Amino acid sequence: MAIADTGSTDRQLAAGARRPNRLFKNLNSKIAAIPMIFVAMVVFLGGTCWTIFYSFTKSGLLPNTNFVGLDQYERLWSSRKWMVSIENLGIYGFFSLIGTLVIGFTLAALLDRKIRGEGAFRTIFLYPFALSFIVTGLVWQWILNPELGLQNVVREWGWTSFTFDPLNNPDIVMFGLLIAGLWQGTGLIMCIMLAGLRGIDEDIWKAARVDGIGTVKTYVRIIIPMMRPVFVTSLVLIGSGIVKLYDLVVAQTSGGPGISSEVPAKYVMTAMFGGQNLGQGFAASTMMLLMVGIILIPWAYLEFGGKKRG
Amino acid sequence: MKLTTKLLAATAIVAASGAHATDLEVMHWWTSGGEANAVSKFADAWNATGNVWVDGAIAGGGDTARPIMVSRIIGGDPPAAFQFNHGRQAEELVEAGLILDITDVSEAEGWADIITPSSLLDSCTYDGRVFCVPVNIHSWQWMWLSNAAYENAGLDVPTTWTEFAASADALREAGVVPLAMGGQSWQQNGAFGVMALALAGQEAWLAVNQDKNAEVVMGPEYTRVFEAFGAARSLSDGLNVQDWNQATAAVIDDTAGAQIMGDWAQGEFALAGEVAGTDYSCLPGLGEVALLDTGGDAFFFPVTGDPEIEAAQKELAALLLSPAVQVSFNSAKGSLPVRPDVDLTTVNECTQKGLDLLASGAMVPAGTQLLAPDTVTQLNDLMTEFWSTPSMTPAEVQQQYADIIADAE
Structure with missing residues (x-):
C-alpha cells in the first residue's frame, strides 16, 4: 500500500513538472486507432450526413441539389406502402425478438443439462445460420408452398382438409417470414446463451441445490439476471437483424401478396433503384435511422450511461 | 531455363489472343427458357466474330436487374453493355454522361431509315444524339x-x-x-x-x-x-x-x-x-x-474510357441490328424485328397478326x-x-x- 502510494505521488509530481500534452499520451495506440476513427467519421457519420442532406432534394437516379424541402417526407408518410412497411417491421420485430430470445435460451438451457450428443445438436441448431438469407428464404418458400411443401405432405398423410398457406394470405404472411427468420436466427443466439450459461460458476448451482431451489426457478431467478451482458449482446444482434430485414423478404415473397409483406429496407431499395428516386429512398432511410435512434438512445443511456462499468 | 521459355511462350500466346478478341460483359435479365434461347443467338453471333460474349444474366426480372446494373455503372465498374427497356429508364444516366454516344454507328448504318417504327429510335435519342440500340419490338397488348x-x-x-x-x-x-x-x-x-x-x-x-x-x-x-x-x-x-x-x-x-x-x-x-x-x-x-x-428492349453501352472496348462496343451495336441477327434473335424471342426489311424464318399466326397491325400503323x-x-x-x-x-x-x-x-x- 505504502509503496503504491509513493509511486502515484511520484507520478503526479513528474506530471506537474513536465505537463505532457494529453494528446500524445499513449501515442502508439492512438496512431493505431486512426484508421478506425477515419472509417467511423467519414464512412458512417459522413455517409449519414450526406444521406440526410440529399433527402431534402429532388434527386432522381443520380443525386442533385434541387431542394424541395420536406416534400419527400410528406410523400413518404402519405404512402400506403410505407405505412404497411412500418407496421410489418413492428410485427416482425416484436415476435422475432421475443421468439428468438425464448427459443434460443430454452435450447441453450436444454443443452446445458449435459445431455448426450451435445456437440451434434449444437451443430444442427447453428447450421441454418451458415446459410444466407436468400437460401433460407427460397427453402422456406418451397416448404410453405401449398402445392409442394408442408400442406401437401400433411394432405397426403390423409388429413385432406389441412390448410397452411401463409405466404399467399396477406393477413398472416409476416408469420411465414417469421418462421424462416427464427429458423435461421435462433441457432446463433442459442450458442451465445450457452456460452453465457457455461460462464456461470458451478458453486451457484450447488448453493441453489443446497437451498432446495428448483431447476426452473434457479434459471429464472438467479441465472438469467446474472447473464445480463449476454442478453444485451443478443438484443443488439437480434435488433440489427430486424431493422435490416430485406433479403429474406425478397427471396420469400418479394413483398407480396400485393404489398402485404413490404418492409422499410425494401421500400428504400425499390424507391432508389426501381423507381429511380434517390430523394425518396434517402428520406425513407433517414426515417429508419430516426426510428432506430428513438429506440436505441434512451436504452443505451440507461444501459451504459448512468453507472460506470468495470 | 526450359521452364522459363515455356512460361514466356505461354505469356506470348495469351497476349496475342488478347489483342484480337475483346471480352464484353453483357448484362440482361433474360433468364426464362425462351429468353435464354434468344439471347444465345446474340452470343453466338458475337462469338463468331472472334470476340467473347461474357454473359451477365440476372435472374428475377427487370425490377431486380436494373438496380444491380445502375449500381455497377454509378459505382465505376460498368459492364460493356446492358439491356434496358427503351424510354425514360436511362434518361439520367445519359444526362450524366455515363453512356457511350453511338451516333456515328447509327449514321454509318443508316438506322434512321431502317428502324420502324421511328419512335423506337426516338426513345434512344437524347438531344439529337443516339445512345442505345433498339433490338426488338414487344407489345403488352x-x-x-x-x-x-x-x-x-x-x-x-x-x-x-x-x-x-x-x-x-x-x-x-x-x-x-x-x-x-x-x-x-x-x-x-x-x-x-x-x-x-x-x-x-x-x-x-x-x-x-x-x-x-x-x-x-x-x-x-x-x-x-x-x-x-x-x-x-x-x-x-x-x-x-x-x-x-x-x-x-x-x-x-x-x-x-x-x-x-x-x-x-x-x-x-x-x-x-x-x-x-x-x-x-x-x-x-x-x-x-x-x-x-411498341415498347421493347434496347442495349446501352456505358462509357469505359478504354478505346479498345469502345471499338468493340460499337462493333456489337452494329451487329445487334444486322439482318441475320435480327431474324434469329426475334424468331426465338417471339418479338418483332425493328427493321421491316427482314423476313422472319418462322412466322406463325400470332406473329403475323402482330406484323399486320404494325404494317397498318395501329400502334x-x-x-x-x-x-x-x-x-x-x-x-x-x-x-x-x-x-x-x-x-x-x-x-x-x-x-x-x-x-x-x-x-x-
Whole structure:
C-alpha cells in the first residue's frame, strides 16, 4: 500500500513538472486507432450526413441539389406502402425478438443439462445460420408452398382438409417470414446463451441445490439476471437483424401478396433503384435511422450511461 | 531455363489472343427458357466474330436487374453493355454522361431509315444524339388462351374480353383457373394497362399516359376499366405463382384458361412445342381494340474510357441490328424485328397478326416510353395492392390512381 502510494505521488509530481500534452499520451495506440476513427467519421457519420442532406432534394437516379424541402417526407408518410412497411417491421420485430430470445435460451438451457450428443445438436441448431438469407428464404418458400411443401405432405398423410398457406394470405404472411427468420436466427443466439450459461460458476448451482431451489426457478431467478451482458449482446444482434430485414423478404415473397409483406429496407431499395428516386429512398432511410435512434438512445443511456462499468 | 521459355511462350500466346478478341460483359435479365434461347443467338453471333460474349444474366426480372446494373455503372465498374427497356429508364444516366454516344454507328448504318417504327429510335435519342440500340419490338397488348382448356370445358375459345369474362364461371366449374396471373407487381399493373387501352380506347389511354390528365382517370371510360379489373381479381384464385413464365406454363399445360401478357410469352409457347391457332390462341388488344404498344428492349453501352472496348462496343451495336441477327434473335424471342426489311424464318399466326397491325400503323408508344420509372413504381404498388386485397373497391383505387397521375412528370 505504502509503496503504491509513493509511486502515484511520484507520478503526479513528474506530471506537474513536465505537463505532457494529453494528446500524445499513449501515442502508439492512438496512431493505431486512426484508421478506425477515419472509417467511423467519414464512412458512417459522413455517409449519414450526406444521406440526410440529399433527402431534402429532388434527386432522381443520380443525386442533385434541387431542394424541395420536406416534400419527400410528406410523400413518404402519405404512402400506403410505407405505412404497411412500418407496421410489418413492428410485427416482425416484436415476435422475432421475443421468439428468438425464448427459443434460443430454452435450447441453450436444454443443452446445458449435459445431455448426450451435445456437440451434434449444437451443430444442427447453428447450421441454418451458415446459410444466407436468400437460401433460407427460397427453402422456406418451397416448404410453405401449398402445392409442394408442408400442406401437401400433411394432405397426403390423409388429413385432406389441412390448410397452411401463409405466404399467399396477406393477413398472416409476416408469420411465414417469421418462421424462416427464427429458423435461421435462433441457432446463433442459442450458442451465445450457452456460452453465457457455461460462464456461470458451478458453486451457484450447488448453493441453489443446497437451498432446495428448483431447476426452473434457479434459471429464472438467479441465472438469467446474472447473464445480463449476454442478453444485451443478443438484443443488439437480434435488433440489427430486424431493422435490416430485406433479403429474406425478397427471396420469400418479394413483398407480396400485393404489398402485404413490404418492409422499410425494401421500400428504400425499390424507391432508389426501381423507381429511380434517390430523394425518396434517402428520406425513407433517414426515417429508419430516426426510428432506430428513438429506440436505441434512451436504452443505451440507461444501459451504459448512468453507472460506470468495470 | 526450359521452364522459363515455356512460361514466356505461354505469356506470348495469351497476349496475342488478347489483342484480337475483346471480352464484353453483357448484362440482361433474360433468364426464362425462351429468353435464354434468344439471347444465345446474340452470343453466338458475337462469338463468331472472334470476340467473347461474357454473359451477365440476372435472374428475377427487370425490377431486380436494373438496380444491380445502375449500381455497377454509378459505382465505376460498368459492364460493356446492358439491356434496358427503351424510354425514360436511362434518361439520367445519359444526362450524366455515363453512356457511350453511338451516333456515328447509327449514321454509318443508316438506322434512321431502317428502324420502324421511328419512335423506337426516338426513345434512344437524347438531344439529337443516339445512345442505345433498339433490338426488338414487344407489345403488352396480348391475351393468350389455351384452346384445350376451353374444349375440355365444352366452350368456344373467346374472341373478346367480354366473351372471356362471361365464360369464366363455366371454366371455373370445369376445374380450370380462368386467368393466370403472376404475383409480381409489374405483371398486375401491366395487365391493367392492357385492359385500359383495350376497354377505354386509344384516346383516353393517351390522355392519361401521355398528357397525364387525371380527370380522364376519373371519367366514365376509365371507370369501366377499373370495374372490369376489379371483377377479374377473383379469376386468378387458386393459382399461386410469382414469375410470368410460371403463369404462362399454366396456360401451356391447360390448367389455366388465359393470361394477359406481352408477346414475349410466345417464346415460352414455342419452346414447349405448342402451335399457334391449334394449341393456343392469341387476342391482340384483348380482341376489343386491336392496337399494339411498341415498347421493347434496347442495349446501352456505358462509357469505359478504354478505346479498345469502345471499338468493340460499337462493333456489337452494329451487329445487334444486322439482318441475320435480327431474324434469329426475334424468331426465338417471339418479338418483332425493328427493321421491316427482314423476313422472319418462322412466322406463325400470332406473329403475323402482330406484323399486320404494325404494317397498318395501329400502334401507340409503350407505357415505359411515356411514364417515368418513379410513376411506374407507384402504379405497380397500387395495382398489386388492389389485386390482392379483395376488400379494396374500384372507386378507391381509381382515386389513388388519379392522384399518382396528377403528380406524374
